[in-house]
Amino acid sequence: MSQSPFLIKVRKEIRLRGYSIRTEKTYIYWIKQYIYFHHYKHPEIMGAEEVKSYLSHMSENRSVAINTQKVALNALVFLYHKVLNKPLGDLNFRYATKQRHIPTVLSKTEVQKIISCTSGRNKTIFKILYGSGLRLNECLRLRIQDIDLVQHSLTIRDGKGNKDRVTLLSPSLKMELEQLIDKAKKTQATDNKQGIGPSLPHGLCKKYPNGFRQHKWMYIFPSSGVCTYPDSSTQCRHHLHDSVIGKALRKAVAASGITDKRITCHTFRHSFATHLLQDGRDIRTVQELLGHNDVKTTQIYTHVIGLHYAGASSPLDSLDL
Structure with a gap:
């Protein structure tokens, strides 16, 4: 089914609008699930009622989170607005009620233990995840032009929600990043001799056919091999795959001896936000650094540290017992 003419058409529409490969995979997945739910009926002969039925099914029978x-x-x-040109209108479906869980957060000592069990490139990646509060894919997609070693900042381009933002960069990473940048440039120079370079954002490879030769587009964490652009025979070097870092983290966690918490790469981002709040940073600042649209999303970290209402603490703390 993945190669059906209909899904090929959907993929082309997604790529035409410059959406990321991750978004493409996500949209295709949910469109398939929608078709499966309605016993393989073609979306063309379905509409608002079928969409409403499926979304209500997700909340009533699958107990999914609202996000x-x-x-x-x-x-x-x-699918309906851009591909089929059949606007859905007001669906009035039942929203999911399952709430987001309190995130797992590491103490500063635990962060240090885990990072100490890594080395080289992986160690730098984990330091950035924790020190700058990045999502894993945001870190792996960093290019040379995104790193400012003078202002100590990182520019995150096309983050979640297709937003750009600037976040802080620890000065302690300067030497490591300089070495990685130098290594990335050498990899790019070798690739360029073969007419290959870093993969470029949607459309830019056509607008700037020699853009792959410019250092600013090179990934800081390039993959070990080359691949081809989607729907193209052109070869390029993409960034490191996230599975490589996930595997490295599992080894580091096992070596650290921390067995009572479920730890993923995203745990470093949760820990970044929580530790900033614990150190007295303003919640609006943390919201901006994380790239959250709504401060309510950031407020979940106040629950992690027990400061649910404007820094309020237990009255027991004031008693001399």
Whole structure:
């Protein structure tokens, strides 16, 4: 089914609008699930009622989180509005009620233990995840032009929600990043001799056919091999795959002896936000650094540290017992 003419058409529409490969995979997944749910009926002969039925099914029978339901909604709205040209109108479906869980957060000592069990490139990646509060894919997609070693800042381009933002960079990473930048430039120079370079954002490879030769576009964490652009025979070098870092983290966690917490790469981002709040940083500043649209998303970290209401603490703390 993945190669059906209909899904090929959907993929082309997604790429035409410059969406990321990750978004493409997500939209295709939910469109498939929608078709499966309605017993393989073609979306062309379905509409708002079938979409409403599926979204309500997600909340009533699958107990998904509301954010998951919203992603599925975005995929189906794209399908009907942009591909089939059949606007859905007001769906009035039942929203999911399952709330987000309190995130797992590491103490500063635990962060240090885990990072100490890594080395080289992987160690730098984990330091950035924790020190700058990045999502893993945001870190792996960093290019030379995104790193400012003078202002100690990172520019995150096309982050979640297709937003750009600037976040802080620890000065302690300067030497490591300089070495990685130098190594990346050498890799790029070798690739360029073969007519290969870093993969470029949507459309830029056509607008700037020699852009792959410019150092600013080179990834800081390039993959070990080359690949081809989607729907093209042109070869390029993409960034490191996230599975490589996930595997390295599992080894580091095992070596650290921390067995009572479920730790993923995203845990470093949760820890970054929580530790900033614990150190007295303003929640609006943390919101901006994380790239959250709504401060309510950031407020979940106040629950992690027990400061649910404007820094309020237990009255027991004031007693001399």
